[in-house]
Amino acid sequence: xxxxxxRINASRKAIRAALEAMDAAAIQKEARAQDAAxxxxxxxxGGTLPGREPELLCWLVDTVQAVSDKPLCLDSPxxxxxxxxxxxxxxxxxxxxxxxxxxxxxxxxxxxxxxxRTKLIALCQGESVPAASAEDKVALGAELVERLxxxxxxxxxxxxxxxxxxxxxxxxxxxxxxxxxxELMRRFPGVHTTCGLSNVSHxxxxxxxxxxxxxxxxxxxxxxxxxxxxxxxxxxxTIYAAQAVFGRDEYCLGLIEAFQEGRLAA
Amino acid sequence: xxxxxxRINASRKAIRAALEAMDAAAIQKEARAQDAAxxxxxxxxGGTLPGREPELLCWLVDTVQAVSDKPLCLDSPxxxxxxxxxxxxxxxxxxxxxxxxxxxxxxxxxxxxxxxRTKLIALCQGESVPAASAEDKVALGAELVERLxxxxxxxxxxxxxxxxxxxxxxxxxxxxxxxxxxELMRRFPGVHTTCGLSNVSHxxxxxxxxxxxxxxxxxxxxxxxxxxxxxxxxxxxTIYAAQAVFGRDEYCLGLIEAFQEGRLAA
Numbered sequence: 462x463x464x465x466x467x468r469i470n471a472s473r474k475a476i477r478a479a480l481e482a483m484d485a486a487a488i489q490k491e492a493r494a495q496d497a498a499x500x501x502x503x504x505x506x507g508g509t510l511p512g513r514e515p516e517l518l519c520w521l522v523d524t525v526q527a528v529s530d531k532p533l534c535l536d537s538p539x540x541x542x543x544x545x546x547x548x549x550x551x552x553x554x555x556x557x558x559x560x561x562x563x564x565x566x567x568x569x570x571x572x573x574x575x576x577x578r579t580k581l582i583a584l585c586q587g588e589s590v591p592a593a594s595a596e597d598k599v600a601l602g603a604e605l606v607e608r609l610x611x612x613x614x615x616x617x618x619x620x621x622x623x624x625x626x627x628x629x630x631x632x633x634x635x636x637x638x639x640x641x642x643x644e645l646m647r648r649f650p651g652v653h654t655t656c657g658l659s660n661v662s663h664x665x666x667x668x669x670x671x672x673x674x675x676x677x678x679x680x681x682x683x684x685x686x687x688x689x690x691x692x693x694x695x696x697x698x699t700i701y702a703a704q705a706v707f708g709r710d711e712y713c714l715g716l717i718e719a720f721q722e723g724r725l726a727a
Numbered sequence: 728x729x730x731x732x733x734r735i736n737a738s739r740k741a742i743r744a745a746l747e748a749m750d751a752a753a754i755q756k757e758a759r760a761q762d763a764a765x766x767x768x769x770x771x772x773g774g775t776l777p778g779r780e781p782e783l784l785c786w787l788v789d790t791v792q793a794v795s796d797k798p799l800c801l802d803s804p805x806x807x808x809x810x811x812x813x814x815x816x817x818x819x820x821x822x823x824x825x826x827x828x829x830x831x832x833x834x835x836x837x838x839x840x841x842x843x844r845t846k847l848i849a850l851c852q853g854e855s856v857p858a859a860s861a862e863d864k865v866a867l868g869a870e871l872v873e874r875l876x877x878x879x880x881x882x883x884x885x886x887x888x889x890x891x892x893x894x895x896x897x898x899x900x901x902x903x904x905x906x907x908x909x910e911l912m913r914r915f916p917g918v919h920t921t922c923g924l925s926n927v928s929h930x931x932x933x934x935x936x937x938x939x940x941x942x943x944x945x946x947x948x949x950x951x952x953x954x955x956x957x958x959x960x961x962x963x964x965t966i967y968a969a970q971a972v973f974g975r976d977e978y979c980l981g982l983i984e985a986f987q988e989g990r991l992a993a
Contacts, residue, residue: 628971628972629978629979632974632976632978632979633974635972635973635974636947636972636973636974639947661972665971665979665982665983666982666983666986666991667964667967667982667991670968670992671968671971671972671982673968674943674965674969674971674972675972677943677944677947678944678946678947678972678973680944681902681905681943681944681947698933699936702936702937702940703940703944705894705898705931705937705940706894706901706927706937706941706944707901707902707944708899708901708902710898711898712898713894713895713898713931716931716932716937717931717932720932720933725932725933725936
């Protein structure tokens, strides 16, 4: 189970302010906290200031690597920003977040993944609207897996994200996403699946509860990575519990250790 | 989603003491609390005092019905105790908890269900050891559904419980149970599934967290009833969230109402 730490993202106000001020200490505090809380990868997203994304992504890579050895998840739809940042990565090969079937994105990001031998998050998003039904999500996911592996990406380096939409506007979206995860894991042995959680609860009360509930159901279908906030102890506790419940924690030793170390928010 | 309230059970110390003392006030306090907290059925179990189960089950039925209109779930493996209690039921038809394929139990409980037109919880338990693998759980569940419907029980009156075992001794049991629930719901349209949760976490830390995590995964496979403690607000909140996440709460109105009424423990 891969925990991709999501907090260093320009869509968050505090991070946007830190980016505008080039406040390395603020970024490094987030990096250290996520590293200590159990992140496997640290996502870095510098993308809301027009024209400055390549520069800021490079700065984020340097800034985070100065305080954490955790590998990075380079978060940009822009191949130029990824191309600028990749040569600066000193930790083990990063994840590129993300590729999709959109023509403007596919070739550029794929070439970088092949050149730098990275992992890839592959969004179930075609040229038009993203897939809503489980069938459409599986069809786009299958096309991604087939095109990427044909191009030379190892199947074990692909993390398919079926994309979940807000329940408030599409009450079937979470269920469709969960079904798609199960089907993709069955159809493509060795592939990984992941999902950003927070979209599911957009506009609703009890968002963290909804996000955790969706996460458990996705993990029960075999999802083996998630883009989450590892400093949220209830969420991390849910991941420990899910690993035990779904038979991925032999003798529940991981759960018991987390309990003994006081890391379980039961 | 049927919430079967589990607190009035002789295996709990306080209830055993209330049964020994025939303390109606203590039982009625539990009945009222579970009714108010959202129970759909109230389970009554009088079964640990040798030889007194028929008498005590009758007393529980009378005692609970004096303060709650909620239908009952008569909880005994003993057809004689169920036969004694059934004529006293004044609320709508109860659930009999439970029948299994064990010969000593099957015919007696089935005859009562047919006579009194009750619902039935059907345990995936044969004459020998209970089923451990998903395949064995489905096979026993299928045999129960087929034999019960052939005998005249409506499929919509059957609640199959695949029986989950402690993760500490069988780390695959929860996953097998969840898989069995999904397969039974697919194979027998109209049948219901349910599960007692707490066995899954026996002997482990963070039991309520594990129980909730297992519940979410089971609900994601279509389980539509559960034997739970409705006064546990975190558990009930998880049920509200799961109904929303799995597309069974149109426009999330149930979740939003629970939030507005202060019933969500997020």
